[in-house]
Amino acid sequence: MPYQYLLYEKREQIGYVTINRPEKLNALNAATVRELWDVFHETAHDDEVGVVILTGAGDKAFVAGADIAELAEQTPIRGRETARFGQQLLSFIERLGKPVIAAINGYALGGGCELAMACTIRIASENAKLGQPEVRLGLIPGYGGTQRLARLIGRGRALELLLTGEMISAEEAYRLGLVNRVTSREELMPTAEKIARQILNNAPLAVRFCLEAVTAGLEMPLEEALLLEATLFGLCAATEDFREGTRAFLEKRPAQFKGQ
Numbered sequence: 001m002p003y004q005y006l007l008y009e010k011r012e013q014i015g016y017v018t019i020n021r022p023e024k025l026n027a028l029n030a031a032t033v034r035e036l037w038d039v040f041h042e043t044a045h046d047d048e049v050g051v052v053i054l055t056g057a058g059d060k061a062f063v064a065g066a067d068i069a070e071l072a073e074q075t076p077i078r079g080r081e082t083a084r085f086g087q088q089l090l091s092f093i094e095r096l097g098k099p100v101i102a103a104i105n106g107y108a109l110g111g112g113c114e115l116a117m118a119c120t121i122r123i124a125s126e127n128a129k130l131g132q133p134e135v136r137l138g139l140i141p142g143y144g145g146t147q148r149l150a151r152l153i154g155r156g157r158a159l160e161l162l163l164t165g166e167m168i169s170a171e172e173a174y175r176l177g178l179v180n181r182v183t184s185r186e187e188l189m190p191t192a193e194k195i196a197r198q199i200l201n202n203a204p205l206a207v208r209f210c211l212e213a214v215t216a217g218l219e220m221p222l223e224e225a226l227l228l229e230a231t232l233f234g235l236c237a238a239t240e241d242f243r244e245g246t247r248a249f250l251e252k253r254p255a256q257f258k259g260q
């Protein structure tokens with residue numbers, strides 16, 4: 001499907017989604033959010049894609065936030081709808097069933113930081129800047145930022161970022177646990193691809209169950225989450241990949257997983 005504001009390609013089981021509005025620092029207008037909805041639904045149902053890498057076009061921005069020109073015209077009713085649709089998109093990404101790696105190649109502000117937080121793993125280049133500057137515009141985050149930031153880095157640190165609206169460096173984001181790794185600009189994509197390939201070498205259903213156990217489990221009481229883990233653990237025994245993985249180990253050869 002051709003997209004106006006996205007680039008999408010598939011290579012060796014990796015789906016590359018690039019938000020492509022560099023002249024506006026890849027700000028998320030409504031059309032881009034709809035296209036993200038479409039592309040992530042496409043990747044979710046595509047067996048040729050095992051991992052998605054999400055990045056921004058150009059060398060300045062991942063995503064510099066929601067489109068402020070559109071926000072400025074917003075009514076209360078539209079605002080609520082916009083926030084709900086964005087939240088649904090990010091929840092869909094978070095529960096895609098396959099890992100999404102955010103390659104944060106520059107500014108990840110507001111909706112951009114929220115989008116990155118819905119991804120499974122975040123890698124930032126050393127020029128990246130992250131933050132939730134909404135309060136400087138008379139707003140609060142509306143794509144889950146108040147919730148995911150606190151869950152990811154803790155309430156106190158999240159509130160400091162949310163209330164000051166301060167932009168932080170990639171190094172500081174790493175120190176806070178907001179990003180998993182920091183690389184040079186040149187190493188950003190190779191690092192994301194290396195992690196993607198490490199994941200792709202593993203049993204796809206086991207990867208999917210791990211994602212589900214962590215993402216869904218964190219929202220449950222511990223006892224229920226442990227039951228979910230045990231159920232998924234048991235379900236692994238029904239897969240061909242489990243038999244192949246254990247047999248390959250015992251036969252001292254690499255496993256050939258089929259995702260079945």
Ligand code: COA
Nearest residue numbers: 023024025027064065066067068069107109110111133134
């Ligand atoms: N929405 C709409 N347009 C945006 C945007 C956004 N969130 N962020 C940047 N742009 C546009 C600018 O308006 C400018 O467009 P123009 O050339 O037509 O005037 C273009 O992108 C380049 O941005 P500019 O501000 O000139 O770049 P800069 O390097 O001087 O500053 C930032 C970069 C990120 C510090 C600055 O663009 C900024 O503060 N953006 C808004 C961030 C924000 O508050 N996001 C949260 C929104 S809820």
